[in-house]
């Protein structure tokens with residue numbers, strides 16, 4: 001009987017495990033029988049393993065332990081453990097759920113009468129012996145996910161369909177090195193697809209020039225009468241907000257510049273609200289797109305949701321100095337009392353560090369959701385600039401034009417779309433200028449495309465606002 005796990009899923013697991021490895025099937029309930037005794041006989045003491053459950057909804061999920069299974073009626077201590085979903089209702093949709101670092105001593109549980117058990121109760125697969133009933137095994141365990149493992153916005157239903165009726169359960173041993181039976185070696189993180197996972201313009205100098213021209217020619221909705229659209233950059237500290245502005249500025253200056261301070265510090269480096277204009281060096285004209293840089297979100301410093309609301313509504317002046325001990329209010333010096341459409345924010349770009357999304361603190365996620373609530377109330381369009389993907393995939397680090405051929409980037413995009421509740425097409429993978437000393441067209445294209453898409457969303461918002469104001473004007477005339 002053959003293994004059920006597709007090679008792409010095996011490669012995905014290898015990426016998550018983080019080393020070049022291959023999987024060897026140890027135990028399979030449809031072949032060996034579903035019994036805790038057989039599971040332990042075949043899997044105890046075998047080192048790192050992956051347990052995979054296949055349910056009757058065609059969903060595939062499971063867990064990884066870097067430590068051996070045992071039968072000592074005791075927990076398995078493992079900071080590297082994680083749960084995962086590979087497929088949901090027949091569609092590939094891989095997500096990793098890392099262990100909560102305060103609870104890794106409860107990563108798994110080994111007991112002779114229990115089948116594979118993750119957390120103290122996250123996944124209890126079965127106990128004793130289970131007979132097949134028709135086409136599936138009605139496992140007698142329980143699913144209490146989100147206990148020891150972090151679900152990053154998912155829940156037991158969106159990972160497992162909320163039941164334990166499985167057509168199969170397999171346990172694979174994780175062996176170091178590439179598979180000796182396979183001629184093609186898959187080195188972790190360097191897996192590249194033959195076809196792009198998202199359609200994108202060609203990566204060449206001509207495309208850079210075309211995109212630059214589109215952005216230079218960009219005009220906000222004419223009826224709105226604005227000099228520029230305002231895009232607000234917002235996100236966790238160190239995510240790359242200031243670097244994004246610097247990258248855009250560098251592209252239009254024709255050389256690497258760093259006008260906005262950027263770097264890595266414990267507290268947000270940006271403490272002043274800035275509305276930056278960008279000048280095109282060749283024409284000498286300013287772009288009709290302004291980038292607004294804010295203070296970063298921190299775990300122990302809550303960005304006041306009302307303060308963000310004032311930024312969105314155009315009440316906060318350029319160069320306002322954020323003060324964590326006294327948030328911006330109507331009484332603050334400089335408060336703009338009667339903001340016009342041109343003072344407001346027309347699109348929000350969440351800047352998210354793609355390399356740390358698995359460990360984004362819950363407090364930050366909560367803050368982001370709260371801020372999103374304020375944006376949704378105002379119908380302000382939202383995108384995500386996903387940064388530091390060079391750290392997620394070495395191939396992207398080598399060459400930014402590999403971005404849409406990297407499965408690791410694709411999975412990070414899917415994860416962020418899930419966490420943020422935004423369509424995947426609104427998640428824009430980029431690479432900021434950070435270490436480079438000269439411009440690179442492949443980096444330029446990603447940044448320019450993201451900027452153009454954001455400007456277009458801002459323009460859609462303006463159009464809607466102009467229509468709304470016209471309708472309100474008509475209503476007033478009638479009154």
Ligand SMILES: Nc1nc2c(ncn2[C@@H]2O[C@H](COP(=O)(O)OP(=O)(O)OP(=O)(O)O)[C@@H](O)[C@H]2O)c(=O)[nH]1
Nearest residue numbers: 238239240241242243262263269270296388432434
């Ligand atoms: N490798 C890599 N590093 C990046 C990228 N973007 C930003 N960085 C680095 O990340 C660090 C933080 O970047 P900033 O632009 O200062 O981040 P910020 O969001 O403005 O942070 P605060 O102002 O402190 O809230 C800097 O050292 C940047 O060089 C990227 O795409 N890839």
Ligand SMILES: [Mg+2]
Nearest residue numbers: 241242269270
């Ligand atoms: Mg900054």
